[in-house]
Amino acid sequence: MTVVINDPLFVQVRETIIRTLDLPGPAQRFSPDSGLFGELPELDSMGVVLLLTALEDRFDIQLADDEIDAEWFVTFGTVTDFIRRRTEDA
Numbered sequence: 001m002t003v004v005i006n007d008p009l010f011v012q013v014r015e016t017i018i019r020t021l022d023l024p025g026p027a028q029r030f031s032p033d034s035g036l037f038g039e040l041p042e043l044d045s046m047g048v049v050l051l052l053t054a055l056e057d058r059f060d061i062q063l064a065d066d067e068i069d070a071e072w073f074v075t076f077g078t079v080t081d082f083i084r085r086r087t088e089d090a
Helices: 008-021 045-059 076-089
Strands: none
Touching: 008 045, 008 076, 045 076
């Protein structure tokens, strides 16, 4: 699914990522195509744990260890797609 910048879920995911990782600058600089894992030094191993916890809390989901995959941390959009699938399945 293609995520657009004004998608309400994308905006919520972006805000959660920015707040959790304490990313500088305006939120609008991050688009659905903005890279995460490997591109943001803030997303280290501790950052991943913090982000997973924040996403679980914000979107009221539980993530099992076996469903966590680096592929959904590629961009802001891939995280949004993953959250969308998880919240629709709930």
